[in-house]
Ligand SMILES: [Fe+2]
């Protein structure tokens with residue numbers, strides 16, 4: 001009997017029963033001896049095990065963790081072909097696409113994004129790399145917040161989500177890869193990092209609240225944010241073309257992630273990132289439209305197009 005088991009048993013009988021006259025004083029003493037003995041045995045057997053060495057961590061790694069979970073690019077074309085500069089330039093991303101605000105919520109969303117841009121312009125001016133870091137730190141939030149809230153709603157409502165969660169998570173991961181890429185190219189100084197982190201914290205709180213209150217407006221905000229991202233990256237490309245920003249070799253992470261040529265340059269990376277932002281712009285405006293049309297499930301339309309998904313969850 002372990003001390004814990006004995007303790008549980010003892011709690012049933014003590015203090016009244018074990019010292020009851022029918023048991024007598026000898027019984028009480030024997031019980032105390034047993035407690036002391038078991039405590040010593042437990043002490044001996046519960047010596048903390050030494051922390052595993054780094055070799056142990058490798059040998060005990062579960063099989064599933066040995067399968068790399070690398071981030072996948074968001075554009076399907078990236079998976080099937082290696083991008084050259086010409087490929088990236090010829091990609092039709094709808095460079096000047098703009099969703100005209102149709103109702104009050106859309107107008108507020110548009111106004112909020114345009115207003116947020118002004119201090120960013122004043123603060124970063126033409127420091128496009130730093131501006132990109134700021135943009136990506138913020139832009140990686142909505143997908144994760146949207147996925148989390150839809151996940152919780154799916155659980156609470158005990159119903160399927162309609163195929164959004166995976167796309168939203170993928171968007172968040174894609175934005176994080178943008179950030180990781182820019183951090184390889186240039187690093188903001190400490191006070192810039194502090195400012196960016198503060199802005200992101202505030203945005204996270206406000207956006208989470210907005211998504212809980214009105215996911216339709218939240219996706220519209222992201223749609224407009226992505227329109228601004230496309231514009232910012234176009235200015236970034238113009239600065240490189242004008243020679244104001246050095247067209248340095250693309251970092252390794254970007255070559256691997258976007259399947260770029262090994263001699264790719266910074267300009268190719270900006271083109272690839274801008275193409276991703278254009279896709280986020282289109283998907284988020286579309287998500288907002290679907291909520292407005294009360295036809296959220298993507299699977300309904302996939303069925304109509306004959307693209308029957310294997311799993312409809
Ligand atoms: Fe991005």
Ligand SMILES: [Fe+2]
Nearest residue numbers: 139226277280
């Ligand atoms: Fe984006």
